[in-house]
Amino acid sequence: MREFSLGRKLSSFIGLIAGLVLIIAGLALAIMKTKNPARGAMLIIGIVLLIAGLYLFPTLKHHRKIINVLFLFPLLFAFAVTVIIPLILGIGYSFTNWDGIRVKGFVGFDNYTRMFKQPGFIWSILITFLFVVFNIVLVNLVAFLLALLCTSKIKGLGFFRAAYFLPNLIGGIVLGYIWQFIFSNVVTRLTTAISDNRYSMLSETKTAFIAIVIVYIWQYAGYIMLIYITGLNTIPGDVLEASSIDGASPLQTLFEIKIPMIAPTITICTFLTLTSAFKQFDVNLALTNGTGSVANFMGSYLTNGTEMLALNIYSTAVINNEYAFGEAKAVLFFIILAVVSIVQVRISNKKEVEL
Numbered sequence: 001m002r003e004f005s006l007g008r009k010l011s012s013f014i015g016l017i018a019g020l021v022l023i024i025a026g027l028a029l030a031i032m033k034t035k036n037p038a039r040g041a042m043l044i045i046g047i048v049l050l051i052a053g054l055y056l057f058p059t060l061k062h063h064r065k066i067i068n069v070l071f072l073f074p075l076l077f078a079f080a081v082t083v084i085i086p087l088i089l090g091i092g093y094s095f096t097n098w099d100g101i102r103v104k105g106f107v108g109f110d111n112y113t114r115m116f117k118q119p120g121f122i123w124s125i126l127i128t129f130l131f132v133v134f135n136i137v138l139v140n141l142v143a144f145l146l147a148l149l150c151t152s153k154i155k156g157l158g159f160f161r162a163a164y165f166l167p168n169l170i171g172g173i174v175l176g177y178i179w180q181f182i183f184s185n186v187v188t189r190l191t192t193a194i195s196d197n198r199y200s201m202l203s204e205t206k207t208a209f210i211a212i213v214i215v216y217i218w219q220y221a222g223y224i225m226l227i228y229i230t231g232l233n234t235i236p237g238d239v240l241e242a243s244s245i246d247g248a249s250p251l252q253t254l255f256e257i258k259i260p261m262i263a264p265t266i267t268i269c270t271f272l273t274l275t276s277a278f279k280q281f282d283v284n285l286a287l288t289n290g291t292g293s294v295a296n297f298m299g300s301y302l303t304n305g306t307e308m309l310a311l312n313i314y315s316t317a318v319i320n321n322e323y324a325f326g327e328a329k330a331v332l333f334f335i336i337l338a339v340v341s342i343v344q345v346r347i348s349n350k351k352e353v354e355l
Helices: 006-031 038-055 063-093 110-115 119-150 157-169 172-195 205-233 237-245 250-261 263-278 282-287 309-319 323-354
Strands: 096-098 103-106 294-297 300-302
Touching (some): 063 096, 110 323, 119 205, 119 263, 119 294, 172 205, 205 263, 237 250, 250 263, 309 323
Antiparallel strands (some): 294 300
């Protein structure tokens, strides 16, 4: 077993000590709000020296673990700063009267009890679940059919794959405004030419909801299609050739061989579709902005007939300036999404075993 040289040990300790000193000094200047242009450089140099010192740390037993942690640290740090810490702070703020700047007081579970007394919020939950069910079925069905087409022996497969995937590259806000123009101008002219009745799908709540589903399928099916294509391409050619020799029809090959062999791919696509549909925001905002009338729901007249859960949370926090109330809704949204996702993955895994 090799031994660390004295020079390496000395370099490690110097790097650790110098790095810690520079980081502490830089943080101290920042806390004291001292306008010293060197504090940023001190922090950066200190972090670099600390990492170098850990890399050269004089231990054989745990050196590999230290190196693994160093390489994973940037990703773990970014994940903690952008996901874990905001989640913890959000849960804390949901029990307060926070206005986005300062906490005015502790209110306990008042925000949580209040949200269930809002018919508009309950309606948003219901149509979000309905939207998820529609899209899990339709997006995966359309994407799978497109994947079958793009793995068949037809000319121009590269063009078709690119054409079907292209809508996914367009931003949701831009996509929503494009389709808003289509529904409000192109479709209305078609209905006028056919029946002399100028009608837009965005004018009523039911048809506006269908319009959002159509746009989401058009945007997301191409992305899911690529995953299905990858799964279909992993099926051994020998298996398909053997089924053809045995006289299996195309439908038998599809249902008895292809679908069972891409069961893990179906699980992944279902999970991605579920989580993406639950978090639908940008198309909903750009296409209808959540507007739509509901005559009688829980004894109330609603004007947010197409407002899904993510948009409802945004409207509560940003538009109505009720940040603590919005945080409480977001926490409930996180719990719902986590539970539904776990249940879906477990059910899909059992289906994989059965197939």
